[in-house]
């Protein structure tokens with residue numbers, strides 16, 4: 542078994558409602574998402590992905606469908622942030638994602654892990670596991686969620 546990692550990027554707005562400093566303001570980030578998968582190298586003769594744990598193009602496609610396309614250019618808002626939710630709802634067709642937790646990078650990384658882990662569980666079972674999600678909020682700030690962090 543070994544791991545591979547695919548990096549994707551997306552832009553999103555957020556705020557941390559009770560933050561004591563400037564992060565309570567509406568602002569955005571170019572988030573960098575690193576998806577790490579653990580599996581065996583495919584050695585099936587003639588297979589398109591022979592020699593690979595998973596084709597990076599397929600890693601990208603799955604993550605885009607189930608997460609990145611949904612969060613990209615959206616405003617990620619805490620469900621309890623009623624003032625901002627009302628404001629966003631007043632704008633026709635605004636792309637808003639309502640989250641059950643405050644959109645810190647820690648909570649977003651956990652949510653991303655849960656979404657992607659469910660996708661890999663259904664498709665691949667034990668053959669291919671989501672091992673880690675790393676989410677950068679800025680080049681200097683990030684959160685890691687490892688599979689062992691969410692067990693139990």
Ligand SMILES: Nc1nc2c(c(=O)[nH]1)N=C([C@H](O)[C@H](O)COP(=O)(O)OP(=O)(O)OP(=O)(O)O)CN2
Pocket residue numbers: 557564570644645646647678679680681682
């Ligand atoms: N533990 C956390 N701390 C902070 C979070 C977070 O999600 N988890 N988020 C923020 C702000 O939203 C913001 O994204 C961070 O801004 P800032 O501290 O300014 O980050 P920079 O990398 O731009 O900092 P520099 O000092 O400019 O390098 C705050 N805290």
Ligand SMILES: [Zn+2]
Pocket residue numbers: 555564568569570678
């Ligand atoms: Zn921020």
